[in-house]
Amino acid sequence: MGTTVLIVDDSKLARIVVGKALAALQPAWTKIEAGNADEALAALRDRQVDLAVLDFNMPGRNGLELAEQMRHRYPDMPIALATANVQDEVVARARAANATFVSKPITEDGIRDFVAGAALKLRAVHG
């Protein structure tokens, strides 16, 4: 079964950028997009999602709140939190939710480690 990545960002441009970086690193992955936390949760209900890249600063619930909420239902899903806001409190909360920090603006290099780690983990889980 293929790997599906959920990209959540209120900025369409940011979703395009994340999608391009992921396509370069893992061309076979299927990408689905959501513009806010509610859309993300709806997508998670409808689809099998293997990993997620979440923007932090979004209208409504932010990416950290979404990550914490997702973590309850998906304890092992690789989740990245994308932000330029690397304040200690944000970092600590992301760490507690077991989310990986990815620095904005997103680049192929910047997201490479997260993608490689996620791919390894998914291979280990799915065999």
Next chain:
Amino acid sequence: MTHDRQPLDELENDALTELVNIGVSRAAVALRKMVGSAVTLSVPSVEVVGRQVAATLIRERESDPLIAVRQDFAGAFSGRALLIFPETNSLELVRAVTHDELSGAEMLDIEEEALAETGNVVLNGCLATMANILQRPLAMSLPQVLRGDGQILFELSDKPDDNGVVLFLYINFAISGRDIRGYIAMLMDLPSLQSLKELIGEFIMRVVGTDGDAR
């Protein structure tokens, strides 16, 4: 408010919001280091409005006197950046950036200087990030501390009768555990907006490329 043709299309507006978001997030990291407590930010609001409307937007929310640190920037695009908060928050901010170590008299003594420096760090952090991403240098003026209402803060000098359209960006911020909140705002006039539009177009091309959804 009149709805003239929008100078920025949807994707350009989206890109600008994202740029500001990244700039302000970095600025918040710098401010967090200065005050020692978490800084929370709203999602940026980007609007093209009449200059008078920009002043009204702030004045409607804030009836109390305001204090602002202002820095003008110039380069491929020009304008004014402001860190604005209610005047009653001013000493609390000075207390935060001096880590509660000064007496009341000492704080009053350095109030202006401490506010200017705080504004400088926040506004520079934001603008420098935007300039770097857009790959154009921006020259920043020295920070200036102003007191007044929205009207005074948003007047772009020398043009008393200026009813032109401006690009108005603002973000709410608050410092947790302290009674401090305010806005980071940016104003750009129309000629600047045209150059900004071109730079944003180049930025979009760089990150999205020309192939669009191909492949």
